[in-house]
Structure formats: structure tokens, C-alpha cells
Amino acid sequence: MEAKAKPLAKNPGLMSKSQKRARSLRENAPFLLMIFPAVLVVFLFNYLPIYGVLIAFQDFMPGDKILSSSTIWVGFENFRRFFSDPQFWPLMKNTFLICIYGFIIGFPLPIIISLMLNSLKGRKTAKYLQTIFTAPHFISLVVLVGMLTLFFGRYGLVNNVVAHMGGERYSYFLESSAFRPLYILSSNWQDFGWSAVIYIAALSNVDPQQHEAAILDGATRFQRVIHVDLPAIMPMISVMLIMSIGGLMDVGYEKALLMQTDGNLGVSELISTYVYKRGLTGVPDQAYATAIGLFNSVINVILLIIANTTSKRFSENSLW
Amino acid sequence: MSEVILKGLKKVYDNKVTAVHDVNLEIKDKEFIVLVGPSGCGKSTTLRMVAGLEEISDGELYIDGRLVNDVAPKDRDIAMVFQNYALYPHMTVYDNLAYALKLRKTPKAEIKKKVLEVAEILDITQYLERKPKALSGGQRQRVAIGRAMVRDPKVFLMDEPLSNLDAKLRNQMRAEIIKLRSRIDTTFMYVTHDQTEAMTLGDRIVIMKDGYVNQIGTPQEVFNRPVNLFVAGFIGMPVMNFFDNCRLIEEGGVFHAEIRGVRFKLSDFQQKALKQNGVKPCDIVCGIRPQHVTVGEGELKATIEVSEMMGSEYNLHARCEGDEVVKLIPTVDLATDVSMGRTVSFTT
Incomplete structure (x- = not known):
């Protein structure tokens, strides 16, 4: 008579791989259920559309199916067209400059603000200021550009004050030289408070004993910021830096379009606005627009990899 | 001279909570004083x-004869070692x-x-080029102590410096602090909640509870002559056994304590103290240290509930007639069976 096989013990060491997996699934079911909506959203809106990238390699007309027997594959032809497009270098320059200037001002600003807010003695004052700084983040881009028009339009507040003082009115929205400062400063004004939140949260974890030890050492407030606060948020700064560099060339089209005029078109035409115009307006050339968008994404991925590798080598912080 | 004098020191927080009430303490030059008490007793606040x-909400603080109430920490000529080491990580x-x-x-x-000298004393010379995260807890604590030492402070303050270490390392570091103390001739103020640390390190111990100083004395004084039930219960390991509803009886000029109908003659010191204070027979709470309990003889009976083998001794948790739990420490060569559930007789 054959002996009946004994069931495996509940000891994880004696379980088979599939049993372990089933057990892990069972144990983590509530957490998996909680994360499911987020995964679904990411899949639907971030992963599924990647399928559409295929049209960058096709001679695609609106109404065509992405994959069918009549699909005409053109390889890198759309990319070649973009590289030989007279708009290529102006677009690259405009996008790069607006991103790099934005990054130079926008990256350190939240760090400085968070360190300053953290250094304030009055907790209430810090909270009020934080609320005031964060509030602009919730203003829609349309309203923001409306506000810019009210302030900087030909008959806006600034020009009225200048005219009142005997100066000449200046058309900020028609001048190329005013576009980048207006765009960058207003973007940073809108987002510096929001971006500072993550650093403020990291600073709240600094052990007060470190500050007290520094006080006893005789460190000034500024020296404490440099030697206690800054090192404490350095890992966060590294991660944010990598992510910022990874998204350096990723600039939205909405605000640039809203601020765009014939006068500033030479500097306000960015890759994203060009993609929008070529892909969705006039006679749409979606394959071409997709190729430009994909090219922009590839640059971002390369920047992300470079930033992550550099950070890994020189500090001990990296995304992967 | 680095004498520290606390005169009526008081701390009241903005929410009107008084954390420290009227602390008066004179710490002599080169004395090692330990502030001990349970969490929230005000010992760290005092430090x-x-x-x-x-x-300081009220009172005066003198360091080396100078009133320092309004002097900045860096100008007080003190150094402090923190529980979490508080080293600069970068x-x-x-x-x-x-x-x-x-x-x-x-x-x-x-x-x-100076740095090399201190590193030599603390045996951390080989770690000088490392960053704190590359050190163990014990090594970090040495660096924290070293950071305080290099300044040659008049007063050395330590706020639970060994609390983050495991038991073995804590014992080791405790011994090192004792050695260190003999090398650096300065005044120490040491805060701990661990009465063993307090007893082994302090020249004098300040026992605090609820913001009040309960007793100041040498380890022997606070162990042998506790001024109240709190001090008696807080100092000593295992903690003192308390018997409620006892009677103080005087017979022919000799005082006895009656516990559950059994009389015990009080010690000569107690006889003298009771007579000096003119104490009359009354209801009392009796406290007996576990070390003073002898198992295997006597009229008091107790049932052993838990028997903890501690190596060279047993900790017995027994229940006496009046429900009190009694802790006894018999030696390993104890003849009596100390298994759980067994009834034993004991005396003091």
C-alpha cells in the first residue's frame, strides 16, 4: 500500500515556490486591492498609449488603423524629416533654453525656501507662509496667463504704473525678449511653494538633537543649515535632481500656447507646441508629430540615465 | 573650580505645564552626579x-560661580553628549x-x-577618516563623547548616552565611562532612567519624580535609606517588596513590624530613627528588599508563581496571603524546591 503524500508543512522553508507565491498573494490581498486603481490608471494612460508610438514609423493618415494589412512602414523617415526641418534647431534651442533657465531658477528655489521656512522660529508664521507659497499651485494655467495679461498686458497694472510715472508702455507679450522671463518666473512663482513641500517634509525628520549639538558647538543658524539641515535633505535633493534632469526637455504646450503671439513666436515655439500644431491642427500629420514627441522622450530618457549614473557614482543616491 | 549650583530652578512651558519644580542642587567640582527617574520626571529638562x-522659567543657575541664566549655550563652557549621538553625518x-x-x-x-589625543583615549584613531554611518552604535557613542571631550569643558553633560545601545554594549560603555571619568578631571551631570547606571556611575544620585527632586544622596544612602516609597521602589533591582496594611508595634521600647500577623524586629538604625522622631504605633507599609528575604524558614507562607533562573540566582515571584507579589533571590545552592506552584516559607 502506497503511503499518502504528506501535505507540506506551513513552515515557509518547506513550501514550494507556487505555494509561497499563493501565500504571499493571500497575505497581501488588501494592499494589492488598494494599489489596483493606481496601477490601472498608470496602465491606461501611460502604458497603453505607448502602442500609438508605432505610428512614428508609419505613413499614417487620420482614420488609419495602427496595425493592419494596409499599414505602410517608413522606418525612420519621419525622424529624418524632423532633423531636416528648418524648425528643428530653433525648436531645440527654444525648448532647451526655457527648460535650462527654468531648471536653474526652479530647482534651488524650493530648497532655499524650505530651509528658510524651517529656520523660522515662529511655527505659526512658517505655516502661514507655506500656505501662501503653496496656493498659486492650484491656479489653472488659463487663469495664470490671464493674471499675467492683467499685470503685464499693454494696459495692465505694470504698464499703467510706468505710464503714470511718465514712462512708455511696453508690450511684454509681443516682445521676444520678455517671453522667457515671464514664462519662467511665473512658472516658478506658481510651483516653488508646492515643490518645497517635499523638502519641508524631509526637514521635519531632522533630529532636533543634531541642532542642539551644533548650538553647543557654537554653530550659527546659517552653519546649522549647512551642516545639519542640508545634509539631512541631500538624499531627497539627489532624487529630485535626477527626476528634474530626466524631465528637463519635458515642457508642456498649454502655457506656451496661451502666451504665444506673432511677436514672440520665434522664442515661444517649443517642441511641445510644434507637436500640438502638427498633430492636431490644420492638416494633421500625426505620424510626424509622434516622431517628434518620441524623439523628445528619448532625449529625456538619455538624460535620466546619465543623471542617475552620475548621481550613483558621486553620491550614494540614485533612482535605481 | 567647576561647581554647578541650581537654585530654585523651575521650568514652566507655554501651555502652563510645570515640568520642573524648584530644583535645588549643589554639584561640587569634579563630582559625578546622576539624575535618575522615570520618563517625564523632569531630569532631561533640568539637564x-x-x-x-x-x-529657565524661574531660579538661578551658576556654573563656576557665574550666573549663566542668560548666557548662550556655547558660552557656558559645557559640553553635552546626546542619546542619538547627534554627529554630523556628512x-x-x-x-x-x-x-x-x-x-x-x-x-x-x-x-x-587635541583630536588625536582624544581619539587615542577613546580608541577611535583607526576610524578618524570614516563617516558616522560606517561606525557601530558603540563607536558612534565614543565619537560623541570625544566631540565633547575635545573642548575641555568645565561641565560634562550626558543625556541618556547609553540608551540606544544593546545591553552588552551598554555594560561595556558604562565601564568605559567610569574609566574615562578618572582620566578627565571635570564635573559630570548624567541623566538616565536606568537605576543600575545611576548606582554604578554616580558619586551622588538625584532621584526625580513628576518634576520634583525626591532624594539626593550617595548610591548607598538612596539604597539603604530611601526617603519615601517612590525612592524605595525605584532604586534596587529587583524592586523592593511592599506589604500594605501592616502595623508598627512597640513592646518594651522595641519596635516591631507586623506583617500578616507575623512580627519582625526592626533594625537598630530603624529603632533609633523611630525613637528620635517620636513615632507612635500605627498602620504602616512595610518594604523589604528581595535580597533581604530568606526562603526556607519563617512563618510567612507564599506560593511561587514564576521562577526565573538568572544564572547565579533565581528570581522568584510568589504570592503571599495578602496578595502581594514577593520577589526573592535565592542562591543556586538553594535547598528548597522553587518550582512553580510550590508553597514556601520565608522570613526577612
Whole structure:
């Protein structure tokens, strides 16, 4: 008579791989259920559309199916067209400059603000200021550009004050030289408070004993910021830096379009606005627009990899 | 001279909570004083007031004869060792040790000499180029102590410096602090909630509860002559056994304590103290140290509930007639069976 096989013990060491997996699934079911909506959203809106990238390699007309027997594959032809497009270098320059200037001002600003807010003695004052700084983040881009028009339009507040003082009115929205400062400063004004939140949260974890030890050492407030606060948020700064560099060339089209005029078109035409115009307006050339968008994404991925590798080598912080 | 005098020191927080009430303490030059008590008793607050990290609400604080209530922490000539080490994470051990001296604009050569000297004493010379995260808890604590030492402070403050270490390392570091103390001739104020640390380190112990100082005395004094039930129960391991509803009886000029109908003659010291204070027979609470309990004889009976083998001794948790739990420490050569559920007789 054959002996009946004994069931495996509940000891994880004696379980088979599939049993372990089933057990892990069972144990983590509530957490998996909680994360499911987020995964679904990411899949639907971030992963599924990647399928559409295929049209960058096709001679695609609106109404065509992405994959069918009549699909005409053109390889890198759309990319070649973009590289030989007279708009290529102006677009690259405009996008790069607006991103790099934005990054130079926008990256350190939240760090400085968070360190300053953290250094304030009055907790209430810090909270009020934080609320005031964060509030602009919730203003829609349309309203923001409306506000810019009210302030900087030909008959806006600034020009009225200048005219009142005997100066000449200046058309900020028609001048190329005013576009980048207006765009960058207003973007940073809108987002510096929001971006500072993550650093403020990291600073709240600094052990007060470190500050007290520094006080006893005789460190000034500024020296404490440099030697206690800054090192404490350095890992966060590294991660944010990598992510910022990874998204350096990723600039939205909405605000640039809203601020765009014939006068500033030479500097306000960015890759994203060009993609929008070529892909969705006039006679749409979606394959071409997709190729430009994909090219922009590839640059971002390369920047992300470079930033992550550099950070890994020189500090001990990296995304992967 | 680095005498520290606390005169009526008081700490009231903004929400009107009084954390420390009227602390009066004179710490002699080169004395090692330990503030001990349960969490929230005000010992750390008192230390922080001495350090200048907490504002003094009332009272006066003198260091080396100078009133320092309004003197900045860095100018009090003190150094402090914290529970969490509080080292600068981005600096090497050398820089951590040197930083306070750099801020004082000490010449580089002197800084180097001082740092190497302290590193030698603390046996951390081989770690000088490492960063704190590359050190173990014990090594970090040595660096924290070293950081305080390089400044040659008049007063050395320590706020639960061994609390983050495991039991073995804590014992080791405790011994090292005792050795260190003999090498650096200065005044120490040490805060702990661990009465063993207090007993082994302190020249005198300050026992605090609810913001009040309950007793100040040498380890022997607070162990043998506790001034109240709290001190009696707090000092000593295992804790003292208390018997409620006992009677103090006087017979022919001799005092006895009656516990559950059994009389015990009090010691000569107790007889003298009771007579001096003119105490009359009354209801009392009796406290007997576990070390003074003998198992295997006597009229009091108790049932053993838990028997803990501690190596060279047993901790017995027994239930007496009146429900009190009694802890006994018999030696390993104890003849009596100490298995659980067994009834034993004991005396004091």
C-alpha cells in the first residue's frame, strides 16, 4: 500500500515556490486591492498609449488603423524629416533654453525656501507662509496667463504704473525678449511653494538633537543649515535632481500656447507646441508629430540615465 | 573650580505645564552626579536648562560661580553628549571632533593635536577618516563623547548616552565611562532612567519624580535609606517588596513590624530613627528588599508563581496571603524546591 503524500508543512522553508507565491498573494490581498486603481490608471494612460508610438514609423493618415494589412512602414523617415526641418534647431534651442533657465531658477528655489521656512522660529508664521507659497499651485494655467495679461498686458497694472510715472508702455507679450522671463518666473512663482513641500517634509525628520549639538558647538543658524539641515535633505535633493534632469526637455504646450503671439513666436515655439500644431491642427500629420514627441522622450530618457549614473557614482543616491 | 549650583530652578512651558519644580542642587567640582527617574520626571529638562537648551522659567543657575541664566549655550563652557549621538553625518570622525574647535578659531595644529589625543583615549584613531554611518552604535557613542571631550569643558553633560545601545554594549560603555571619568578631571551631570547606571556611575544620585527632586544622596544612602516609597521602589533591582496594611508595634521600647500577623524586629538604625522622631504605633507599609528575604524558614507562607533562573540566582515571584507579589533571590545552592506552584516559607 502506497503511503499518502504528506501535505507540506506551513513552515515557509518547506513550501514550494507556487505555494509561497499563493501565500504571499493571500497575505497581501488588501494592499494589492488598494494599489489596483493606481496601477490601472498608470496602465491606461501611460502604458497603453505607448502602442500609438508605432505610428512614428508609419505613413499614417487620420482614420488609419495602427496595425493592419494596409499599414505602410517608413522606418525612420519621419525622424529624418524632423532633423531636416528648418524648425528643428530653433525648436531645440527654444525648448532647451526655457527648460535650462527654468531648471536653474526652479530647482534651488524650493530648497532655499524650505530651509528658510524651517529656520523660522515662529511655527505659526512658517505655516502661514507655506500656505501662501503653496496656493498659486492650484491656479489653472488659463487663469495664470490671464493674471499675467492683467499685470503685464499693454494696459495692465505694470504698464499703467510706468505710464503714470511718465514712462512708455511696453508690450511684454509681443516682445521676444520678455517671453522667457515671464514664462519662467511665473512658472516658478506658481510651483516653488508646492515643490518645497517635499523638502519641508524631509526637514521635519531632522533630529532636533543634531541642532542642539551644533548650538553647543557654537554653530550659527546659517552653519546649522549647512551642516545639519542640508545634509539631512541631500538624499531627497539627489532624487529630485535626477527626476528634474530626466524631465528637463519635458515642457508642456498649454502655457506656451496661451502666451504665444506673432511677436514672440520665434522664442515661444517649443517642441511641445510644434507637436500640438502638427498633430492636431490644420492638416494633421500625426505620424510626424509622434516622431517628434518620441524623439523628445528619448532625449529625456538619455538624460535620466546619465543623471542617475552620475548621481550613483558621486553620491550614494540614485533612482535605481 | 567647576561647581554647578541650581537654585530654585523651575521650568514652566507655554501651555502652563510645570515640568520642573524648584530644583535645588549643589554639584561640587569634579563630582559625578546622576539624575535618575522615570520618563517625564523632569531630569532631561533640568539637564537641558543647565545646557542652555531650555529657558529657565524661574531660579538661578551658576556654573563656576557665574550666573549663566542668560548666557548662550556655547558660552557656558559645557559640553553635552546626546542619546542619538547627534554627529554630523556628512563629516568624517576627525571633522566631527574638530568642528567645535574650528568654530572657536583654534589653530589647526592645536586642533589636530587635541583630536588625536582624544581619539587615542577613546580608541577611535583607526576610524578618524570614516563617516558616522560606517561606525557601530558603540563607536558612534565614543565619537560623541570625544566631540565633547575635545573642548575641555568645565561641565560634562550626558543625556541618556547609553540608551540606544544593546545591553552588552551598554555594560561595556558604562565601564568605559567610569574609566574615562578618572582620566578627565571635570564635573559630570548624567541623566538616565536606568537605576543600575545611576548606582554604578554616580558619586551622588538625584532621584526625580513628576518634576520634583525626591532624594539626593550617595548610591548607598538612596539604597539603604530611601526617603519615601517612590525612592524605595525605584532604586534596587529587583524592586523592593511592599506589604500594605501592616502595623508598627512597640513592646518594651522595641519596635516591631507586623506583617500578616507575623512580627519582625526592626533594625537598630530603624529603632533609633523611630525613637528620635517620636513615632507612635500605627498602620504602616512595610518594604523589604528581595535580597533581604530568606526562603526556607519563617512563618510567612507564599506560593511561587514564576521562577526565573538568572544564572547565579533565581528570581522568584510568589504570592503571599495578602496578595502581594514577593520577589526573592535565592542562591543556586538553594535547598528548597522553587518550582512553580510550590508553597514556601520565608522570613526577612
